[in-house]
Amino acid sequence: MPERSDWLKKMETVVGNKGLSQSEDDMAPWLTDWRGRYTGAAQALVSPGCTEEVAEIIRIAAEYRIAIVPQGGNSGMVGGATPDKSGQSVLLSLRRMNNIRNIAAADQLVTCDAGVILQNLHEALAGEGQRFPLTLGGKGSATVGGLVSTNAGGTQVLRHGAMRALVAGIEAVLPDGSIYSGLAPLKKDNRGYDLKQLLIGGEGTLGVVTAATLRTVPALIDRCVAWAGVSTPQQAHRLFQFLNTEESQALEGFEIVPRTCLDAVLSHIPGTRAPLEKPSEWNVLIEIVRDQASAPDPRDRVEQLLADAIGKDLILDAAIASSESQAEDFWKLRDSIAEAERAQGPALQHDISVPVSAMADFIIDAGAEIERQFTGTEVAAFGHMGDGNVHFHVKAPPGTAAQPWTEESARSISPAVHDLVVAAGGSISAEHGIGQTKVDELERLSGSARLGSLRAIKSALDPHLIMNPGKLVPLASWKPAS
Numbered sequence: 454m455p456e457r458s459d460w461l462k463k464m465e466t467v468v469g470n471k472g473l474s475q476s477e478d479d480m481a482p483w484l485t486d487w488r489g490r491y492t493g494a495a496q497a498l499v500s501p502g503c504t505e506e507v508a509e510i511i512r513i514a515a516e517y518r519i520a521i522v523p524q525g526g527n528s529g530m531v532g533g534a535t536p537d538k539s540g541q542s543v544l545l546s547l548r549r550m551n552n553i554r555n556i557a558a559a560d561q562l563v564t565c566d567a568g569v570i571l572q573n574l575h576e577a578l579a580g581e582g583q584r585f586p587l588t589l590g591g592k593g594s595a596t597v598g599g600l601v602s603t604n605a606g607g608t609q610v611l612r613h614g615a616m617r618a619l620v621a622g623i624e625a626v627l628p629d630g631s632i633y634s635g636l637a638p639l640k641k642d643n644r645g646y647d648l649k650q651l652l653i654g655g656e657g658t659l660g661v662v663t664a665a666t667l668r669t670v671p672a673l674i675d676r677c678v679a680w681a682g683v684s685t686p687q688q689a690h691r692l693f694q695f696l697n698t699e700e701s702q703a704l705e706g707f708e709i710v711p712r713t714c715l716d717a718v719l720s721h722i723p724g725t726r727a728p729l730e731k732p733s734e735w736n737v738l739i740e741i742v743r744d745q746a747s748a749p750d751p752r753d754r755v756e757q758l759l760a761d762a763i764g765k766d767l768i769l770d771a772a773i774a775s776s777e778s779q780a781e782d783f784w785k786l787r788d789s790i791a792e793a794e795r796a797q798g799p800a801l802q803h804d805i806s807v808p809v810s811a812m813a814d815f816i817i818d819a820g821a822e823i824e825r826q827f828t829g830t831e832v833a834a835f836g837h838m839g840d841g842n843v844h845f846h847v848k849a850p851p852g853t854a855a856q857p858w859t860e861e862s863a864r865s866i867s868p869a870v871h872d873l874v875v876a877a878g879g880s881i882s883a884e885h886g887i888g889q890t891k892v893d894e895l896e897r898l899s900g901s902a903r904l905g906s907l908r909a910i911k912s913a914l915d916p917h918l919i920m921n922p923g924k925l926v927p928l929a930s931w932k933p934a935s
Contacts, residue, residue, distance in 0.1 A: 460517040464499055464543075467509040472500045472549070483527055483544055484536065487591075491532040491889065494540035495522070502549045504624060504632060504663040510545065511661065512630030520919050521545050523657035525568065525596030529603060530804065531888025533656045533924050542922070547598050550663065556581050562621060562638055564666045567598025583669040586613040586705075590788055598662045604654035606884030608787075611839035612705045613670070615884065616653055622666035623649045628659070628915040636666045651910065656886055657921040659914045676705075676742040677751035678780035679759060681771040682733025686813035686838075689737050692767040693838050696739065699758060703751065706740030707839040708787050709816075714833050717793040718786050725786060728772045737768075737838070738787050740780075790835060794846060799855035800833070801862055803845040803870050807879035812841050819873045823847055827866055842883040845870060871898060887925045896927035 465473045474480065475497050485492040496519075501507045514521050520542035524534040536542045550566040553574065557563070558581045565574060571585075571592040578584050589595060589607040599605075601623065606615040613619065621638035635649050651659055683689045689709050696704050712734050719725050729736075741751045741758075752773065759771045774780035794800055807815045820832035829850030836844040847866050849858045871881045871894050887895050896904065904927065911918070911926045918928065 460513050460519060461497060463513045464497070464510055467506050467513070468499060468501050472502065472506075474498045480544065483524060483546065486532045486535045487528050487594075488530065491535040493522075493536035493538055493542075495536045495542050495544040496540060498544045498546060500546040500549045504550075504626065507545070507547075507550075507626045507661055507663050508630050508632050510543075511626050511628065514543065514919055515629055515917060518917050518919060519543055520922050521657075521661070522921050523547065523598070523602070523661045525599030525602075526570065526591065526594035528591040528594045529599065529888060530802075530885035531882075531890040533603065533886050533888030533921070534599070535889070537889075537923050545661065547596065547661070547663070553577050554664065556583070556669075558583050558669075560638075561669045561671075562666055563669055564622075564636055564664065565597055566664050567596060567601070567662050569597045571595045571597065571600065578669055579672060582672050584672050585619070585667055586670050587616065587619060590791075597665055597667070601653055601662045601665050602655060602657050603886040604884070606837075606840070606842065608706050608708065608837060610837060610842070610884075611707060612702075617650065619668050620649065620653055620665055621668050623652055623662060624664040625652050625660045625662045628917070628920050632663075633660065636664060638666050638668075651914075654886070656888065656925040658911060658925045659920060661920075671744040674743045674746065674748075675751060676740055676780065677755040678706075678774040678783050679739045679755050679771055680728035680774075680783050680786075681737050681739060681759065681762075682729050682731070682769040683735045683737060683767075684733065684769060686735060686816045688767060689735055689838060690810075690813040692737060692762055695762060695765065695767055696741075696758060697839065699761075700741055700754060703741045703743065703748065703754070704739075704839070705742045706738060708738040708836065709838040710736045710738065710787055710790070710835050711833060712736070713831070714790045714793070714835050715786060717797055717833075718789045721793040721796040722785070722789045725782070725789065728783060728786070729770050731770060733769050738783060787835075790833075790844075794833065794848070798849055798851065799853060799859050800846045800848040801859065801866055801870075803843075803847070803867065803874075803881075804883050804885040805843050805845055805870070805874045805879055805881055806841045806883035807843065807874065807877045809839065809841040811877050811879075812838055812843060815873075815877050815879075816843060819845070819870070819877075822873060823866065823870060826869055827862070830866070841879070868894065868897070889923050892923065892925065892927050893929075895925075896930070899927075 522536045547568040550568040553565040622636040816834040831848040833846045
């Protein structure tokens with residue numbers, strides 16, 4: 454095999470001297486995940502400016518058997534874009550590829566490069582009377598390629614679905630350097646296996662997403678946000694069923710928040726205030742929207758629906774946001790839970806899902822079981838009740854040192870949580886992916902059919918195993934057939 458410098462020179466020829474760096478200072482910000490849990494090493498940081506350059510870089514990597522770790526905004530939750538500690542991989546940054554290629558408002562489609570930042574996409578579409586109905590806390594850094602590769606969700610999945618439902622077409626570079634040109638938004642296409650869907654949620658293990666055609670929806674005319682108090686998660690679920698039956702086409706958000714989480718936010722986040730005079734043990738955040746002129750006024754609908762809900766004994770009390778500013782304040786209470794939790798002390802965060810009908814019971818029963826097994830811990834479970842996504846956080850006993858507890862407890866508490874999830878017919882990853890955080894648990898809890906299929910697809914498309922090694926697909930204990 455030629456000396457390492459040969460392939461580096463070839464890559465530099467492709468991207469130019471400004472597109473390749475081996476400087477520790479240049480690479481350092483991108484070698485640690487944003488949560489600070491993983492730090493790796495890389496031989497170089499390569500930043501191509503177009504799909505053809507990505508293809509050339511991958512062809513060189515395939516020829517020389519160099520591992521490639523694709524990265525967008527480095528805002529993932531499971532270390533999926535962080536290289537390992539071996540220092541043998543190349544970090545492939547898509548951030549230079551940030552063009553919005555085409556907005557087809559009449560067709561409700563937008564085509565953009567993988568490096569486009571979500572917030573920038575929102576702003577560009579707003580100017581065309583459209584919106585991309587997916588948002589999340591990291592919208593200022595998260596990129597389209599990362600959202601596609603992790604099948605990102607968020608608070609609007611209830612009405613619009615996760616990325617699998619929002620991606621109409623994909624362009625990607627496969628592990629041999631060939632370009633998959635699938636950006637056309639075909640409603641009917643029966644040419645066999647759907648490579649697009651393999652790449653969505655593939656975490657860069659089957660190829661590098663370089664562009665996507667995304668579905669858009671009309672910009673909002675207005676919305677109404679309400680905060681309601683309920684006595685139990687079961688009551689919250691009954692309220693969801695009522696609202697979803699009455700207003701399924703306009704109900705865009707339904708979040709459940711326990712009193713413990715709200716109290717933490719009110720204590721640690723400046724400028725926040727309780728929406729209700731009398732605290733409730735559980736709370737729900739409701740958003741109903743209007744994006745068609747012919748639709749009813751959302752405030753009128755919310756007032757009527759909440760009045761009906763009180764009559765049906767589905768809520769204890771409620772407050773309706775009187776302005777857009779107050780609506781944002783209500784959402785800030787929900788979106789600040791993780792920040793407030795960090796101020797309280799260490800916690801293990803689990804992004805899991807169960808069937809929607811089982812979510813209320815799971816929150817109560819699983820929380821009690823974990824607190825019973827691990828004395829002194831406290832469970833805070835909140836999230837997207839309309840789609841079964843539970844953010845199941847296990848807080849350390851007061852006064853616990855963060856790092857040793859987190860590392861030690863992750864080996865016992867997380868498997869216990871995941872066992873309860875599997876027993877409930879759920880998934881150990883709802884919207885953040887597997888990455889390197891959950892790859893061992895995926896292997897432990899998956900049947901032979903799932904594991905065998907994952908490994909077969911990986912080895913077929915990436916026979917040299919160069920694409921984002923150590924992520925998503927459990928390979929450490931796997932011996933491929935000779």
